[in-house]
Each structure stands twice: as C-alpha cells, then as structure tokens.
Amino acid sequence: MPEGDTVFAAAARLRAALDGQRLTRTQFRIPSLATADLTGRTVTSVRSVGKHLLIDVGGSDDDDSGLARVSLHSHLKMEGAWHVHPIGTKWRRPGYQARVVLRTATHEAVGFDLGILELTETPDQDLAYLGPDLLSAEWEPTEAIRRIEARADEPIGTALLDQRLVAGIGNVYRSELCFLRRVLPTRPVREVDVTAMVDLARRVLWANRLRTARTTTGQTAPNARMWVYGRRGQLCRRCGSPIERDQLGSIGEDRVIYFCRQCQS
Structure with a gap:
C-alpha cells in the first residue's frame, strides 16, 4: 500500500533518471491532459511531499504555452506506481494502465494507475493544507x-x-x-x-x-x-x-x- 515511504522511494528513482534532463517526448493518457505536451522542457527537480509526488519542469525556448514553470502532480492512491526503464526496455505493467509517459534521451518514466495526475503552476500552494512531511529533510516535529x-x-x-x-x-x-x-x-x-x-x-x-x-x-x-x-x-x-x-x-x-x-x- 503506497504511503510516504513508497512515494519517497519513487521520487528518488525518478530523480536519478529525470533530474536535469530534457524531455524528448511526453504522452498523457487521461482526458483532462490529452493535449498537454512537455516535450522540450527540462526537469528541474523531483520531490515527494507526504503521499504526493511532484515533478517540476522548466520552460523551453520553443515553448509557446506561456508557462515558465509547471509541476506534474501525482498521487498513487491505492494502485498507482511510477516505473523507470532504460529506453527500449519492456514495461513491467500493461500499457492500458499507463497514465503518463515521460521520455529523456536515455530513460522512460511511466506512471501507472495514478489516482491523481495534473499539471499545476502553484504546487506548493496547492499542497499547503498538508501537515508537516515526516520524510522532509527539514523535519521538525x-x-x-x-x-x-x-x-x-x-x-x-x-x-x-x-x-x-x-x-x-x-x-x-x-x-x-x-x-x-x-x-x-x-x-x-x-x-x-x-x-x-x-x-x-x-x-x-x-x-x-x-x-x-x-x-x-x-x-x-x-x-x-x-x-x-x-x-x-x-x-x-x-x-x-x-x-x-x-x-x-x-x-x-x-x-x-x-x-x-x-x-x-
């Protein structure tokens, strides 16, 4: 069952593959984000906040969306998972369960059965209602x-x-x-x-x-x-x-x- 430790570990895996990397292809497989495209943008950070996971993405020279910075916010709920694969590696879960695919020159990150998946310009404001994160590096009880x-x-x-x-x-x-x-x-x-x-x-x-x-x-x-x-x-x-x-x-x-x-x- 995904809890704070599961999300922390997922963020660590995604960070190793995505942080500082340019996205060469993105695909969103939910209706609300069907037309979204982060191709050409660079991942600036990957972080967990409690049970929430944020992938922060900067702008790009050819981006005409007007978004200087955006975050991909996900929550695993009960069944969700993030997997990281070298390009060309077979996915470990069926394709119909994939909700988002983020590809760099070397790796592919796939979010499966994510309970929440959204793009937001105000991630920290959106999650301000949360209590202190038990796994924060700045934890103070x-x-x-x-x-x-x-x-x-x-x-x-x-x-x-x-x-x-x-x-x-x-x-x-x-x-x-x-x-x-x-x-x-x-x-x-x-x-x-x-x-x-x-x-x-x-x-x-x-x-x-x-x-x-x-x-x-x-x-x-x-x-x-x-x-x-x-x-x-x-x-x-x-x-x-x-x-x-x-x-x-x-x-x-x-x-x-x-x-x-x-x-x-």
Whole structure:
C-alpha cells in the first residue's frame, strides 16, 4: 500500500533518471491532459511531499504555452506506481494502465494507475493544507505534535491518518505505530503520548524510505515484516493473542485497522 515511504522511494528513482534532463517526448493518457505536451522542457527537480509526488519542469525556448514553470502532480492512491526503464526496455505493467509517459534521451518514466495526475503552476500552494512531511529533510516535529494534540477527543488512529495534521502515514503505518506504542487506535489523542508517537513515526518511515521491503519488526522475510497489519486471526508476536481487525472512521470513510487487544489495552 503506497504511503510516504513508497512515494519517497519513487521520487528518488525518478530523480536519478529525470533530474536535469530534457524531455524528448511526453504522452498523457487521461482526458483532462490529452493535449498537454512537455516535450522540450527540462526537469528541474523531483520531490515527494507526504503521499504526493511532484515533478517540476522548466520552460523551453520553443515553448509557446506561456508557462515558465509547471509541476506534474501525482498521487498513487491505492494502485498507482511510477516505473523507470532504460529506453527500449519492456514495461513491467500493461500499457492500458499507463497514465503518463515521460521520455529523456536515455530513460522512460511511466506512471501507472495514478489516482491523481495534473499539471499545476502553484504546487506548493496547492499542497499547503498538508501537515508537516515526516520524510522532509527539514523535519521538525513541533508543528505536527501541536496539530495532533489539538484533536484531543479524536481517536489517535483517525488523527494519524489525517494528512492535514502530519503527512505520510497510511493505513499500514497507523496500525503498526499504535501497536508499537501499545495503544488501541480508538484511544483518544488526549490519552496518548503524542510526542513519542510522532517521534516513532518519523523514525519508522525514515528507516523504510529506500527499502524494497517495508518492515516494522526489523525482519525482512515476507511473513515476518509486520506486527499486526494484515495478520487478522494470527497470533500476536508479543503475547500470543489473536490479532483482531475492525473498522475505524477516518475523514468521512471507514478504514480497516489491525490491533492486539491484549498488548494495546
């Protein structure tokens, strides 16, 4: 499931292939951008902001669009992915899933099944509603702690998933973080050590930002990476009680949570 670490890693791969490179061909495969063309422009940066990915593109001598700078904003949602291929390499996903193709002289970057794909002249303004990015190089926890603590009566599991409070945590990490801090996701924020929770969130996401296999247990075997997420009915690695699964409302929708009632009560 794409979360802040997944997007950070995708940005790193795209940056290595695109940063500073001139786009020799671009193709958008969604109706809203069907006539857009960034051919001839140069990629000036690739960056992640929480679960959002921005490819910043400068102008070109033969560009008559009037845009000196534009950003390609994407969000992976549940199924999206960015792949980078040397020119001529077979794609790893079907062509009908491709939403955008960016080609340089040597590489091709393809965005598949992207939940959001748009061009914007004001990327930072558009994303100003987000809370502090857990994977930012300038990370400082004070504001994230303040925003979460302001939701004193809200369940901590709901607050952790709210990108307006802190950016980068998804459903996997909120279940794992609550387990590691020994609190049920339904516990009100006022009863949680928010400073310790935010510190742990930063450390866990940072440790996983470039891993090919996300782990919160420190183990990399496929069946040993998670403490609770996806383990309904299996035995808790700490106490041996069955892991439970339930729903927790989150910003207008129900999202599945996993927990050990014995360890987290």
